[in-house]
Amino acid sequence: MSDRTTAQSTPALTRWEQRAEAPLFVASLLFLLGYATRVLAPHDAELWRDIALALVGAMWLLFVIDYAVRIRLSGLGHRFVRVHWLDTLVLVLPLLRPLRVVKVYTAIQKRRDEPRLSLYARVMTYAGMTSLLLGFSAALAVYHLEHGAPGASIRTFGDAVWWACATLTTVGYGDAVPVTPLGRVVAAGLMACGLALLGAVTGSSSSWLIQAFRREDEKGPPASG
Structure with a gap:
């Protein structure tokens, strides 16, 4: 076993x-x-x-x-x-x-017999809650590590929040980047989480659309009078 x-x-x-x-x-x-x-x-x-x-x-x-x-x-x-x-x-x-x-x-x-939310709604809920909490946590950590470092571009907590949003959404503007070793470790972890969350949401949305179209196809065209 x-x-x-x-x-x-x-x-x-x-x-x-x-x-x-x-x-x-x-x-x-x-x-x-x-x-x-x-x-x-x-x-x-x-x-x-x-x-x-x-x-x-x-x-x-x-x-x-x-x-x-x-x-x-x-x-x-x-x-x-x-x-x-x-x-x-x-x-x-x-x-x-x-x-x-x-x-x-x-x-x-x-504790319940059946989930109250569908699979797709649960994926969206997971992704939304995780993105919000993880992004806020990463912004705090990066601000703590970066704001006093020489040559840092993340000087305020607002800068850190902007950086976290750009990183989680995989946009990566590059106007605010970590310069300390630990800050870059946090950034790498947030990049990985952002890709995973984006993949989960995209996959769930695609699956939902495919099933919706399949149900429409199974109904067939309306019978003519």
Whole structure:
């Protein structure tokens, strides 16, 4: 039996994931709020920056606890890191937690007999939510890394948002580009995510159109009087 099959056949892990995904998504939003406050708050607002840092630390501790519980309930031990690579990635880089939007929605839908949205509507919803949260996270990270760097073209948070929009949509105007090594790593990751999201939306739209045309063809021309 494969590691993946073992993980999926653990009832305790499945129950934990269904119960914890939505609260952890809220925690990820709080983490993002704390990080945004820490990055964007003026340097003289020490109280707010300290509160934001405490919020970020508390939310990350929740992520660590959740990760430890998942390892214990899975029964996989150290193999959990490889089988659940997305969980490991977002633990190390919490700003990537928006990538778990799909798993959150899936966990919620498992509590219902049927999804409330069609497949195509769900793809659009996933892509929209992921683009918004991932773009905002990337803009924060790049602004944090770039705005004080020598020769940087991303000096304000507005510049960072513009850069994130251009990168996610694969337009890439080139008027704002990261110059630091870590900033370019963030940019490469956002490019990959932008291509994946664009491919998902394009593929879903094409499939929907093909099925719509096929249904029209099956109806045939109206019968003449």
